[in-house]
Amino acid sequence: DAKTTQPNSMESNEEEPVHLPCNHSTISGTDYIHWYRQLPSQGPEYVIHGLTSNVNNRMASLAIAEDRKSSTLILHRATLRDAAVYYCILRDLGSGGSNYKLTFGKGTLLTVNP
Amino acid sequence: SAVISQKPSRDICQRGTSLTIQCQVDSQVTMMFWYRQQPGQSLTLIATANQGSEATYESGFVIDKFPISRPNLTFSTLTVSNMSPEDSSIYLCSVGGTVGTEAFFGQGTRLTVV
Numbered sequence: 001d002a003k004t005t006q007p008n009s010m011e012s013n014e015e016e017p018v019h020l021p022c023n024h025s026t027i028s029g030t031d032y033i034h035w036y037r038q039l040p041s042q043g044p045e046y047v048i049h050g051l052t053s054n055v056n057n058r059m060a061s062l063a064i065a066e067d068r069k070s071s072t073l074i075l076h077r078a079t080l081r082d083a084a085v086y087y088c089i090l091r092d093l094g095s096g097g098s099n100y101k102l103t104f105g106k107g108t109l110l111t112v113n114p
Numbered sequence: 115s116a117v118i119s120q121k122p123s124r125d126i127c128q129r130g131t132s133l134t135i136q137c138q139v140d141s142q143v144t145m146m147f148w149y150r151q152q153p154g155q156s157l158t159l160i161a162t163a164n165q166g167s168e169a170t171y172e173s174g175f176v177i178d179k180f181p182i183s184r185p186n187l188t189f190s191t192l193t194v195s196n197m198s199p200e201d202s203s204i205y206l207c208s209v210g211g212t213v214g215t216e217a218f219f220g221q222g223t224r225l226t227v228v
Contacts, residue, residue: 036217043118043206043219044157087156101147101210102217104157 009109020073022088037084120220137207142187147208197227
C-alpha cells in the first residue's frame with residue numbers, strides 16, 4: 001500500500017472544527033483513502049472513506065484534493081470524545097485478496113481541550 | 115456491520131507459557147485478521163485467517179510462535195506461544211470489508227508477560 005504522512009499530534013478546543021491533514025503523494029488511481037480512529041483503550045473504528053469526491057457522513061467529512069495527493073478529515077465540532085489517534089490509510093482496489101488488509105501508520109494524536 | 119467479541123480482555127502471564135485469544139464474530143465472514151499493537155505503537159498485521167486453509171503470516175511472524183485456528187466462519191483463535199516480556203502487547207482481531215467498505219475491530223486483548 002502507498003504511504004501516508006500525518007502530523008504526529010494536533011490540538012483542538014471543544015466545539016471547534018478540526019482539520020486533520022494527510023499527505024499521500026504516491027497515491028495510485030485505484031487507492032481508496034480510509035480514515036480510522038482509535039479511542040483510548042479501544043480497537044480502531046471506521047470514520048470515513050473516499051476515492052475521488054468529497055464525502056460526508058454523520059461522524060465527519062473527507063475533503064480530497066483535486067490531484068488526490070492529499071486529503072483532510074474534518075470534524076465539524078470537536079467533542080471530548082473525539083480525542084483519539086486518527087489514522088489515514090490507503091487501500092488498493094487492485095491488490096486482490098490483500099485488499100482486505102489495513103496498513104497502519106503512526107497516525108495523528110488529537111487532543112481536545114475543554 | 116459486525117460485532118466482534120474477544121476473550122480474554124486482558125491477562126498477565128508468566129514467561130515461557132502460552133495464551134490463546136478467542137475472537138467471535140456475530141456474522142459469517144471470509145477473512146479474519148490478527149493485529150499486534152506494542153506499547154505506544156501503531157497496529158501491525160500478524161496474519162490473515164481463512165476458514166478451511168492455513169493462515170497467511172506477514173513478514174516477521176511465524177506459525178510456531180503465533181498459531182492460528184479458524185474452525186468456522188465466525189470464530190478464530192490466536193495463540194501466543196512460549197511468551198517473553200517482548201510479547202507484551204495488545205492483540206486485536208478484525209474482520210474486513212473490501213477496499214470500498216469498512217473494517218471492524220474487537221476491543222483487543224491486553225497481554226502482559228512477566
